Amino acid sequence: MAVNKPTGDNARKGAVKKRSQTKTTLGVASAFTKRAKTSGEFMGVKKPAKGKKAAKKFKGVRLEKTATKKKKAKKR
Numbered sequence: 001m002a003v004n005k006p007t008g009d010n011a012r013k014g015a016v017k018k019r020s021q022t023k024t025t026l027g028v029a030s031a032f033t034k035r036a037k038t039s040g041e042f043m044g045v046k047k048p049a050k051g052k053k054a055a056k057k058f059k060g061v062r063l064e065k066t067a068t069k070k071k072k073a074k075k076r
Helices: none
Strands: 019-026 029-036 042-046
Touching: 019 042
Parallel strands: none
Antiparallel strands: 019 029, 029 042
């Protein structure tokens, strides 16, 4: 049986638009920083819980691609 979606339940469907997140370091701990796609402005930081070394990700926000180091071609 088909079910109509509830209205007014404040539940997000799908990914957050125009946002991305990247993994950063705060001292020795790692954190996630949320960034606006259009302006590049940093919007928020999710810090690790007390006694933890790693933070949890923002829900529904896509991860930025990390830059990879290209191997230099050897000349023959």
